[in-house]
Amino acid sequence: MSNPPQATVKTELTATPYCKNCGAPLTGAYCADCSQRADVHVPSTLELIHEALEGVTHSDSRLWMTMKYLLFVPGKLTLEFVAGRRVAYLPPFRLYLVMSVLFFLIASIWPGEAVHLTGLEAASKTAAGATPVARTPQQRCDDVHSDIFEAQIKRACERIVRDNGEAFKHDVVATAPKAMFILLPLIAFFHMLLYWFPRQRYPVHLLFFVHVHAFAFLAMSIAWLLNQIGHLSLTLDTVCGVLLASIMVYMPVYLVLAMKRVFRRGWPNTFFKSVALFVIYLFVLSITMAGTVLYAALRL
Ligand SMILES: [Zn+2]
Known part of the structure; x- marks a missing residue:
């Protein structure tokens, strides 16, 4: 039958x-x-299990090849993509999204250390310390004056004072991944200007930063976890501290090595361009972060 x-x-x-x-x-x-x-x-259940195990354990699988190059061979994934060798690796944007989701997930689990809203927090703490008499959020935010969005900023201030900035931090962490979609193309554009002669097409620069940011998110996720593990014991704290410091040194070194490998200029040229990029990056990053914080505050 x-x-x-x-x-x-x-x-x-x-x-x-x-x-x-x-x-x-x-x-x-x-x-x-x-x-x-x-x-x-x-597929049968057995076939599903086999497939899942194969993806994770095979040392030559797409995932592990991609991770190996992403972590230890700066710029290699970009070169491979441009050269047309693509099937062996995770697609750049998917890789970026996975790493970005991983990072912001970790950042939202320990949001206290994810966003240092020192200015606002210090201000609210000073206000609280200077006046032992309990003041309502309304009173504590009465000094806020602004030419634009005054009503919204006052409302955001009251909300921040009321819950110690918890909702605000949450909103900033939730907005940051979207802000990256503005930062990434902008940085790629300035990077293209840096490498004007001989010219490289814009998508190559964009792809380069998609990979570099995927690495940065992964590195920061690892750093974040190390930081949490370090809290467990004194010995772990020392070990994690050394590893953390290595990651902090490795990140800028990684960028310079990636620039050298992908765009093939001499060392002095690459070094000069990386310093210029660093300055431009700080500028664009602070504008994006200010925009993110303002956007999150106005949504409170
Ligand atoms: Zn078909």
Whole structure:
């Protein structure tokens, strides 16, 4: 007694060699039009487990190859993409998104250390310390004066005083990933100006920063975790401190090595450009961060 629906599926698979996804005729193991596999049977539980383990354990799998180059061979992933060798690695934007989600997830788990709103916090603490008499959030924010958005800024101030900035921090962490979509193209544009002669196309610069930021997010995630682990014991604190310091040194070194590998200028030239990039980056980053903080405050 065979199962009728299964029999129908089998017949369809062998008799009509058309892609289940886009309907193109199939000539091999994959669709030539949309690259979906020809074999689309729903996997058994065992097959699913096998596939999951294979993805994680195989040292030459896409994930591990990508991570190895991302962490230890600065610029390599960008060069591989430009050279057209792509299947062996995770696609750049997906890699970036995964690392960005990982970082902001960790940052939102320990938000206290994710965002240092020192100015605002110090101001609210000074205000609290100077006046032992309990004042309402309304009173404590009465001194706020602004030419634009005064009402909104006052409301945000009251909200920050009321919950010690918890909602505000949360909003900043939630807005930051979106702000990166402004920062990334901007930085890539300025970087293109730095490398004007001989010119490199804009997408190469954008791709370069997609990879560099994917690395930065991964490095900062590791640093963040090390920082948390360091709190557990004194010995761990020393070990994590050394590792943290190494990461802080490695990050700028990584950028210079990546610039050298991808854009192939001499060392003095690359070094000069990296210093210029650092200054431009700080400028664009502070504008983006100010925008993010303002946006989060106005939404409170
Ligand atoms: Zn197809």
